[in-house]
Amino acid sequence: MNRLTWRKMVNAVMSSVTALCALIAVVPLLFVLGLLVVKGTSSLNWAFFTKLPVPVGETGGGIANAIVGSAELLLLAALFGVPLGVAGGIYLSEFGGWGVPFVVRYAADLLVTVPSIVIGIFAYAVVVLPVGHFSALAGGFALGVMLLPIVVTNTEQFLRTVPVWLREGSLALGAGHWKTTMSVVVPAAMQGILTGILLALARVAGETAPLIFTAFNNAYWNRGLNQPVSSLPYMIWIYGISAYDDWHRQAWAAALLLLGLVLVVNVLSRLVLARRMASRRIA
Amino acid sequence: MMNRRSLVSLLGLAVCAGLVGLGSLLSPGPSNVSIAEPVPLPSVLINAAGATFPYPIYSKWFSEYHKLHPDVEFNYQSVGSGAGIRQTIDKTVDFGASDGPMNDQQLAEAKQKLGYDILHFPTVLGADVPCYNIPGVTAELKFTPESLSNIYLGKITKWNDPALTGPNPGVKLPNTDIVVVHRSDGSGTTYIWTDYLSKINPAWASKVGRNTSVNWPVGLGGKGNEGVAGLVKETPGAIGYVELIYAIQTHIPYGVVENKAGKFIKADLASVTAAATGAAANMPDDFRVSITNAPGADAYPISSFTWLLIPSHIADATKRDDIKAFLKWMLTDAQQYNEGLDYARLPKAVVAKEMTQINRVQ
Numbered sequence: 001m002n003r004l005t006w007r008k009m010v011n012a013v014m015s016s017v018t019a020l021c022a023l024i025a026v027v028p029l030l031f032v033l034g035l036l037v038v039k040g041t042s043s044l045n046w047a048f049f050t051k052l053p054v055p056v057g058e059t060g061g062g063i064a065n066a067i068v069g070s071a072e073l074l075l076l077a078a079l080f081g082v083p084l085g086v087a088g089g090i091y092l093s094e095f096g097g098w099g100v101p102f103v104v105r106y107a108a109d110l111l112v113t114v115p116s117i118v119i120g121i122f123a124y125a126v127v128v129l130p131v132g133h134f135s136a137l138a139g140g141f142a143l144g145v146m147l148l149p150i151v152v153t154n155t156e157q158f159l160r161t162v163p164v165w166l167r168e169g170s171l172a173l174g175a176g177h178w179k180t181t182m183s184v185v186v187p188a189a190m191q192g193i194l195t196g197i198l199l200a201l202a203r204v205a206g207e208t209a210p211l212i213f214t215a216f217n218n219a220y221w222n223r224g225l226n227q228p229v230s231s232l233p234y235m236i237w238i239y240g241i242s243a244y245d246d247w248h249r250q251a252w253a254a255a256l257l258l259l260g261l262v263l264v265v266n267v268l269s270r271l272v273l274a275r276r277m278a279s280r281r282i283a
Numbered sequence: 284m285m286n287r288r289s290l291v292s293l294l295g296l297a298v299c300a301g302l303v304g305l306g307s308l309l310s311p312g313p314s315n316v317s318i319a320e321p322v323p324l325p326s327v328l329i330n331a332a333g334a335t336f337p338y339p340i341y342s343k344w345f346s347e348y349h350k351l352h353p354d355v356e357f358n359y360q361s362v363g364s365g366a367g368i369r370q371t372i373d374k375t376v377d378f379g380a381s382d383g384p385m386n387d388q389q390l391a392e393a394k395q396k397l398g399y400d401i402l403h404f405p406t407v408l409g410a411d412v413p414c415y416n417i418p419g420v421t422a423e424l425k426f427t428p429e430s431l432s433n434i435y436l437g438k439i440t441k442w443n444d445p446a447l448t449g450p451n452p453g454v455k456l457p458n459t460d461i462v463v464v465h466r467s468d469g470s471g472t473t474y475i476w477t478d479y480l481s482k483i484n485p486a487w488a489s490k491v492g493r494n495t496s497v498n499w500p501v502g503l504g505g506k507g508n509e510g511v512a513g514l515v516k517e518t519p520g521a522i523g524y525v526e527l528i529y530a531i532q533t534h535i536p537y538g539v540v541e542n543k544a545g546k547f548i549k550a551d552l553a554s555v556t557a558a559a560t561g562a563a564a565n566m567p568d569d570f571r572v573s574i575t576n577a578p579g580a581d582a583y584p585i586s587s588f589t590w591l592l593i594p595s596h597i598a599d600a601t602k603r604d605d606i607k608a609f610l611k612w613m614l615t616d617a618q619q620y621n622e623g624l625d626y627a628r629l630p631k632a633v634v635a636k637e638m639t640q641i642n643r644v645q
Contacts, residue, residue, distance in 0.1 A: 055342040
């Protein structure tokens, strides 16, 4: 065997090994997707989307209230976490200097790693106990707290990718610091920031733990922000650990729905980002 | 100075972001938001939380009551008796539910914190059953008080222990380890179980005692009756304890238990009702009574009442009237739904006594 064939052989073996590893790495995702489609599709019917849950052990009904509830909670989380997070990110990137941003960044990194159940307990202590009842607001607050550090970090990262010469150009033309930030830097990073927000929302959409003792759950429609509300992950949890076949089927369907929504958001945000890259190249 | 346009654009950014998030969530199907069921008129929402033991019957009742009174919604969440008691004391729910009565210390804490009493209203009767998963064994096993308590004390570790093979002569029990399953959350089902074990085994009473959660000598924890049923179903060699209806609905075999009179009794409506007859005659005024290890030849020994925990003072007049109306309906018409879910009806004497207690809710 000459040297060349040996090298070709090693090359072939190593590349197939890495290819196999890559394949194995995506297998779990494919399994999860496949399993959800197989088990969940059969229960995705009109009633599932439009009806309220039925009493324990009875078949039928749906989780319409949980679907609407999840949307409500995410909207609240966005209203709470997004303005604060984006503003915080702008401060860190554009105005902070060195000392304060270091501390804030460190705190944000820590907050990302805090287990979500702890955030749930925090929201229970600062919102539910003083107010005296569970509510959609408390759930939205808990999700917002989870959202906040992700949005701060993302916003800062994307603002930092805006080239310095853009800022310099704006300043040289006589615009102030704030004007430069709002009219030049933020618009340039806008699509990136939006992507970050979408990904953060997709991330918290699947959280159950922060909702258990904040949003609680509601067997009926939510009738106000100060009343308990149902949500998709909570229903998956409750139905999943139940002892009833029909609830198991609905849990699979709800999981499929949730995963579908998260995937849509993910793909959407990638598209937004891709457009940003394209427009950048033209500029 | 910041000009108005940038302020507006910043605000716009925030709002857009929120809306985009919501929009993308709702986008995959128009079916999400189109509400086929007309949303009824604004109504009273009453929140309650607690026991999983009676959850099947409670959710049936609340659903039926809503059909009769479309303007009232009872939102009951089965978070476990321990959490039910806690949330009642913390006043985050309108009322609670538990299968272990609140102890004196908890009642005192509630009184001190809330300024009024928490009243116990028995709702139905149920039973803890020992359920198991032994590969190759489908027979109905006979358990003695000794075998049950020693399994949970960790003294009996094999399925072919003489204490188990003795009462089950026809059954071929394997030489495999027993996997003990108990509840991980604060649970009234646990209270009933440990209350029973405390009565029949002094070693249990001194070492472990009775409570909604205890320091288990051995075993794995499952969350809720659902969780224990699930663990037992998935684990070969497992034994656990669940409310009767959970064993029936999940098709897990469950055993018969030797009662105080020395008879092996299967948990069913008649044997649970028999366990309550003694207590029905001398019900204490606060309804906190244990009927485990009850006398009577036909009494199932691990039976119990389960209670709603109703505050004696409800400030909101509408909620108060609705809760009182519900209690009356529950004690009368609603009891017809019990048998369908294998819960026993309340004895007549207890119902009459509870009817007078409803007046204490002010």
